[in-house]
Amino acid sequence: MSSDTLRPTRLWQTPTxxxxxxxxxxxxxxxxxxxxxxxxTVGTVCTLALAGWKVRLVVLDFMELxxxxxxxxxxxxxWSVGVPAMICGFYLAPW
Amino acid sequence: MAALTTDQAAEPETxxxxxxxxxxxxxxxxDMVIFALLFGSFMSARMKDPGTFEVARHTLDFDRxxxxxxxxxxxxxxxxxxxxxxxxxxxxxxxRWLGFGILGGFGFAVSKVLxxxxxxxxxxxxxSGDFFMYYFMMTGIHLVHVLVGTLVLSVFWVRWRxxxxxxxxxxxxxxxxxxxxxxxxxxxxxxxxxxxx
Numbered sequence: 001m002s003s004d005t006l007r008p009t010r011l012w013q014t015p016t017x018x019x020x021x022x023x024x025x026x027x028x029x030x031x032x033x034x035x036x037x038x039x040x041t042v043g044t045v046c047t048l049a050l051a052g053w054k055v056r057l058v059v060l061d062f063m064e065l066x067x068x069x070x071x072x073x074x075x076x077x078x079w080s081v082g083v084p085a086m087i088c089g090f091y092l093a094p095w
Numbered sequence: 096m097a098a099l100t101t102d103q104a105a106e107p108e109t110x111x112x113x114x115x116x117x118x119x120x121x122x123x124x125x126d127m128v129i130f131a132l133l134f135g136s137f138m139s140a141r142m143k144d145p146g147t148f149e150v151a152r153h154t155l156d157f158d159r160x161x162x163x164x165x166x167x168x169x170x171x172x173x174x175x176x177x178x179x180x181x182x183x184x185x186x187x188x189x190x191r192w193l194g195f196g197i198l199g200g201f202g203f204a205v206s207k208v209l210x211x212x213x214x215x216x217x218x219x220x221x222x223s224g225d226f227f228m229y230y231f232m233m234t235g236i237h238l239v240h241v242l243v244g245t246l247v248l249s250v251f252w253v254r255w256r257x258x259x260x261x262x263x264x265x266x267x268x269x270x271x272x273x274x275x276x277x278x279x280x281x282x283x284x285x286x287x288x289x290x291x292x
Contacts, residue, residue: 086134
């Protein structure tokens with residue numbers, strides 16, 4: 001197995017670009033969306049959606065699952081969608 | 096550095112590749128399921144008493160939480176860069192990146208201890224209601240992961256720095272994916288405790 005298989009093939013999949021995107025998303029959620037200028041529901045749901053996107057970036061480009069067998073990739077990608085969705089579900093639940 | 100590829104050369108060339116040892120992925124999957132259950136349990140408790148949880152949340156230091164997140168993300172990036180450098184047979188560069196990654200782990204741990212100390216000084220302990228019980232439990236378990244990850248990465252750093260021959264990168268890949276999982280868990284833990292309002 002050549003390690004070429006794990007080499008990023010596109011610029012936006014390189015660690016530095018992924019890191020910059022993760023930093024920008026963190027700054028947005030921590031110091032912008034958390035402010036009272038955004039309604040609590042809007043801020044919280046957007047923050048959780050961005051958290052899911054950040055997890056997906058880490059899974060695919062830092063943990064290098066972009067080229068993993070699909071069952072493993074699906075399982076970890078499902079976590080990145082399912083966990084924030086579950087938290088949103090509890091948060092938005094009317095009861 | 097030719098030895099780096101000896102364990103890889105024996106495997107047939109295929110389209111797919113899993114970094115690290117398969118067992119590490121099983122361990123991580125288990126960890127991630129446990130954390131997902133804890134997150135759900137926290138939200139379930141929050142639903143029963145959102146007012147109290149909101150008051151307790153406001154006692155946390157959001158800026159510190161955000162800075163800790165940036166620190167852990169940067170550490171993860173450094174470890175990813177270190178792995179890429181090792182694959183490119185640039186050992187000295189890899190050692191430098193890994194050193195920065197380890198510093199990020201230490202920085203996070205020190206910051207967390209200072210945060211705990213500030214909370215405890217303010218009279219908030221694991222016994223101060225559900226919010227703080229979950230806060231100390233979840234961040235405490237996460238901190239143990241940070242310490243284990245930092246220790247394991249430090250072992251690789253010492254070995255690489257000593258100039259000892261490196262036989263394959265499977266071990267380091269395993270340590271790196273574990274470190275990224277520590278980062279990934281914090282990515283959800285931070286907004287859950289500090290930002291859900």
